Amino acid sequence: MNRQAQAAILFLTGAALLHAGFTNLYLRYVKAGLQPLLLASGAVLIVAALATIWYEWRGRRNHEVDAHDDHGHTHREPRISWLLVLPLLALILVAPPALGSYSAMRTGTALQQPYGYGKLPATGPLDLNVVDYATRAVYDHGRSLKGREIKVTGFVALDRSGAPYLVRMALNCCAADAQPVKIALTGKIPPVLQPDKWLEITGSYTARQTRDAVNGGPVPYLKVTSATPVATPKDPYDESWNN
Template sequence: MNRQAQSAVLFLLGASLLHAATTDLYLRYVKQGLRPLVLVAGAVLIAAAVATVWYERKRARRQKQHTADHAAGHESHESHQAHGSQAHDGHEAHDGHKAHDGHDSHEGHEAHDGHKAHDGHDSHEGHEAHDGHDSHEGQEARDSHEVHDGHEARDSHEAHEDHSHREPRISWLLVLPLLALILVAPPALGSYSATRTGTALQEPLAYPALPAADPLSLSLVDYAGRAVYDHGRTLRHRQVQLTGFLALDRDGTPYLVRMALNCCAADAQPVKVALTGQVPPVLQPDTWLRVTGTYVPRRAEDPVNGGPIPFIQVTAAKPVAAPTDPYDESWNS
């Protein structure tokens, strides 16, 4: 997976988060109060994807310019070597012509002994010229070798960088959760989780006064807390309405349940209210019901963790559509 593919995955993930946050889909994962954070996370991921694309394009342009400069420098070096070789050949020819003219003039005016001395002098100069020529050729060879080594080192380093930035193909598996997020909307936790998890009822910090409505609409968590820990003092002689999904215990006891959460669906826990009285004869788990009834001072122990489960005396019950937010967040308020 190269950088372009990574940026595409980031963009799709950010777009999925924005889509979930602008609809009710995010409520399947987190509580309602986290919606702004989901929006920010989606925007940050999209910005990261755009920044990655921009950086990669800039890097490609810089690498292309570096390759062009490298090729131009290599051609300039070869041209310089060819020019130096021609200049060296011309210099040797000029030195040979001057030596020949000087030798003829010297033979016409000097004696035989002077001729020998001159021959010795010419031999010495020829030796020095030969040494200088060898030294020049050696220096050129060393310079050419060093430049060649430098080019090879840079090419090897660039090839190593390109090879080191290749990611393993297994990284494409990261796309699977993204596809699941886009294509599959998970259902809210229901009766399966509720019957395998103990009740998470907590004692309320206070019991605010209830309105005089009849029937009184209460959250299931509020009713259970008042029924257990306040012993139903604020619920007596009142018709109350509760909404939740249906779950059946192993012995067939029907529960009206809401999943309460603190942060996200991963920490959701059930709060249960047992049904008695005019319970519907056909009970289908995960069916959402609106139950009207009265408080009864009766409790049961949760078979999973032994927690308290209050009862409600049902006088009427009817199926209703699942709410937009299937989780109870009253603990957070």
């Protein structure tokens, strides 16, 4: 691989990172808070590519190109360096979907006891994310949830027995470390549920709990009164579990 090829790969990789960073594509790989670093990385790669091209051009003009050694042999990088093209092609050609029910039901719940709880509105329905509901239901014993109408959005997952769960993948840094937080559903459950379909569940707190079949972690129940299909959110991951 010569310098021109190196510069081309750097430039294309940087451009792909900028494209992902300026669109919602990057949310399939990393958490939203890393967008500035992703954009900065793409810009640095493009600058490095342009600098490589400029130095190569200047060296040729000054007749200082070291493309050949004293014996007239061409200096070449190892052929294995062309494998760097593979992640570039994967980034450009393959846009993996967000992790869903298949991963969720094969991974134990990542529910963790929080350091504290945010203040909830005194009246009206509580619009909570999966992590917030689950932590309050398990570790706060539903004190702030009792008697309130609750709305939670997540995707559907079914265990081996067909029992339904509402799930959101909790993200620490990137999709590689995503883990599920699960809410078991009871009450007026829709007769037909499709895994990975997103629902807005309206319901109420119940003290009932179960244990995750994978790691034995606590999984709270939510008593369903209605379920409404919704579109997949722009950011399918939940980043609130470690905040």
